[in-house]
Amino acid sequence: MPWYTWELRVTDPAADVLDIHSAGTWADFVGRYPLVHNGSVFPDWRKVAEDYAGAHMTLRAIVATQGFRFPVGDGLAAAPYWDLESVLWLRWHFSGLRLVEITRPHDPG
Template sequence: MSLWTEPETAAQTGGRIVIEPADADEVADHCVLLRHLVRDEPSLVRGPLDRTRQHWIGAGPHELMPSRRPTLARERFTTPRGVSVPPSTKPFHLGLYTCTAQRNGPGMWRMYLDQGSNLHPRPWHTWELQVADPAAAVLEITGASEWAAFVGRYPLVHGGAVFPDWDKVAQDYAGVHVTLRAILATQGFRFPVKDGLTAPPYWDIESVLWLRWSFSSIRLVEVTPPSAS
């Protein structure tokens, strides 16, 4: 996956790789690592979303994001309705992202932070969100075929590529869950749909983009202090 998602490789090959969704899913199904993971954490690999283990992690302010706060507040939640944001396969100016905590450890977002990132300085505040709204319909995307069908159903054509129209998605779903199998099958690839070729997605980790506030309660479960100087 990392071979084809490198910008230098894409430039040398004339652009992002175009592949049929079914072929990408077939390759993903031969991944030995996913076969092991699905035995222990099936919801992360293939869904459905485990609504009882959703975590959001807030990081400290950064010079590029000085107003960032490590706490959750419903009044700061931005829905896609009427919001003008650049077309994106994974927008960062609206909604809220959570990931699923493992039964015996942290979720993938925390594991990513543990590798080190200057963009997300400590302290890290980990919040557990209870998804209790029975009407909170979550779209499960578990592979390339479902990703292509999703973009084809909610197309937004821009700059010669087809993106999801998140405003229209929010009219039907409270959230979109992208699983590990889907990430493996789609990361950096383009797929043919009715309106053209999809823009290459980069979700990186299993996560949910919540397009509506669907939580009955939030609870602080961990604070990771600043690193010692």
């Protein structure tokens, strides 16, 4: 299965992106935008989108939070779903996209 790399042209360079850089900022973030489901607290992405165009999860935060749950006001924050540093865009701020590269991962066989 090939991997695709895309370039997105940003139309609003001032779009506010929340930077989550540690376990503490993850817990604070989930506590500010709580959505409680089955005893776990998740981010309420609809409410987050009212304040931010996207959320950036750094590698440091991913390593610090993977597999852990953190106490927040309404219970325990679920571990984040990121496996690699990236931005989750919540509002479209792009004029278009362009395919940059198609990579075929090596299959050891």
